[in-house]
Amino acid sequence: MKLEKSKALFEEAQKYLVKGVNSPVRYFKPYPFFVQKAKDCYLFDVDGNKYIDYCLAYGPMVLGHANEAIINAVKEQLELGTAYGCPTEKEIILAKEVINRVPCAEMVRFVNSGTEATMSAIRLARGVTGRKKIIKFDGAYHGAHDYVLVKSGSGALTHGTPNSPGIPEETTKNTILVPFNDEEAIEKVIKDNKDEIACLIVEPVMGNVGCILPKEGYLKFLREITEENGIILIFDEVITGFRLAKGGAQEYYGVIPDLATLGKILGGGFPIGAIVGKKEIMEQMSPSGPIYQAGTFNGNPVSITAGIETLKQLDDKFYKETTKTAEKLANCLREVSERYNIPAKVYNIASMFQIYFNDKEVLNYEIAKQSDTERFMKYFWNLLENGVFVPPSQFECCFTSIKHNDEVVEKTMNAIEEAFKNLE
Numbered sequence: 001m002k003l004e005k006s007k008a009l010f011e012e013a014q015k016y017l018v019k020g021v022n023s024p025v026r027y028f029k030p031y032p033f034f035v036q037k038a039k040d041c042y043l044f045d046v047d048g049n050k051y052i053d054y055c056l057a058y059g060p061m062v063l064g065h066a067n068e069a070i071i072n073a074v075k076e077q078l079e080l081g082t083a084y085g086c087p088t089e090k091e092i093i094l095a096k097e098v099i100n101r102v103p104c105a106e107m108v109r110f111v112n113s114g115t116e117a118t119m120s121a122i123r124l125a126r127g128v129t130g131r132k133k134i135i136k137f138d139g140a141y142h143g144a145h146d147y148v149l150v151k152s153g154s155g156a157l158t159h160g161t162p163n164s165p166g167i168p169e170e171t172t173k174n175t176i177l178v179p180f181n182d183e184e185a186i187e188k189v190i191k192d193n194k195d196e197i198a199c200l201i202v203e204p205v206m207g208n209v210g211c212i213l214p215k216e217g218y219l220k221f222l223r224e225i226t227e228e229n230g231i232i233l234i235f236d237e238v239i240t241g242f243r244l245a246k247g248g249a250q251e252y253y254g255v256i257p258d259l260a261t262l263g264k265i266l267g268g269g270f271p272i273g274a275i276v277g278k279k280e281i282m283e284q285m286s287p288s289g290p291i292y293q294a295g296t297f298n299g300n301p302v303s304i305t306a307g308i309e310t311l312k313q314l315d316d317k318f319y320k321e322t323t324k325t326a327e328k329l330a331n332c333l334r335e336v337s338e339r340y341n342i343p344a345k346v347y348n349i350a351s352m353f354q355i356y357f358n359d360k361e362v363l364n365y366e367i368a369k370q371s372d373t374e375r376f377m378k379y380f381w382n383l384l385e386n387g388v389f390v391p392p393s394q395f396e397c398c399f400t401s402i403k404h405n406d407e408v409v410e411k412t413m414n415a416i417e418e419a420f421k422n423l424e
């Protein structure tokens with residue numbers, strides 16, 4: 001595989017951009033490929049290589065790249081202006097769509113990223129309850145802000161800094177960590193911190209330490225125990241929203257949180273985030289309430305337009321097909337790893353899947369961390385050489401789009417076979 005132009009661009013980029021990238025997960029050793037363009041399920045790099053893309057920009061591109069309807073609608077919007085600092089009718093249209101789909105959503109505040117959404121949702125929960133402490137799961141990733149960058153997943157874990165320097169302990173001493181899928185741990189911290197916990201924030205399916213599923217009944221347990229203790233339950237559905245089902249994980253599992261955070265898919269490839277939830281809580285936000293939240297680009301008309309066009313295309317067929325594709329690939333990984341006698345556990349749900357090079361069932365962060373990350377990177381490179389791009393980390397999740405058709409899946413399965421042939 002030729003990567004000469006990428007190598008040269010990386011050397012140039014490193015002079016001006018931190019490690020040549022603008023977000024940590026994008027860097028991998030010895031250097032990442034640089035993208036020229038993308039279409040449907042393919043990425044094309046500057047050296048002329050073509051990859052089947054299962055990273056999909058870390059989640060948003062569920063309709064594939066350069067979706068025609070989104071492009072046309074955005075083009076029209078560009079001519080009409082790109083930021084107004086005034087409300088628009090389109091914000092109502094998208095808010096209504098979100099409310100129709102997402103069970104807990106009675107009102108919406110659009111922001112610019114998932115990070116902003118979780119930051120504001122936590123502030124809202126603290127403001128409403130008058131309590132300081134929050135509960136977060138080991139390995140959960142809720143964006144790159146101070147309160148939640150403790151034992152964090154995604155790039156923080158991949159690059160070995162799940163606790164970031166630069167965050168005062170005064171900030172994180174109010175963040176209580178618990179292992180996922182463990183009922184007793186939650187019971188204990190709630191008992192030990194009675195009437196002090198504002199919220200519990202959870203990724204219903206953990207998508208930033210690979211793909212960890214909740215045990216049966218676990219989310220329902222979280223709903224009950226938070227309700228009993230006056231704790232606001234926040235589902236961070238930045239990955240699972242509009243993905244697990246039309247209404248996200250809360251619809252899929254039939255568990256309704258008080259608040260939810262959305263992002264990624266909602267922007268159709270443009271920056272967006274949203275806080276949604278019960279009216280009585282949402283109305284505590286400024287300007288109707290005292291809890292401050294604001295943004296120059298909140299509800300940006302370009303992102304909102306792309307969001308509207310995206311949700312229109314997420315119909316029953318979309319969920320059926322993307323689920324089927326992820327299932328096929330997960331089954332292929334199970335079969336091939338067994339045949340090559342490589343210890344592995346594979347998980348999939350809806351359009352998400354991941355393989356762990358680990359012989360134990362992966363139920364939480366501690367077990368996920370014991371996976372063979374070196375073997376994962378070999379697997380990653382072997383796949384890349386065979387024209388398949390998965391996220392370059394054991395602790396990310398693969399995604400399927402509506403554009404990954406049978407022929408693409410067939411090619412991918414052949415690449416997986418080739419990748420395992422050379423996997424020690």
Ligand SMILES: *Cc1c(COP(=O)(O)O)cnc(C)c1O
Pocket residue numbers: 112113114115116118141142143144203207208236237238239263264272273
């Ligand atoms: C990606 C992600 C975020 C952060 O969203 P950004 O748009 O990258 O700020 C938050 N929570 C979860 C679960 C995510 O996967």
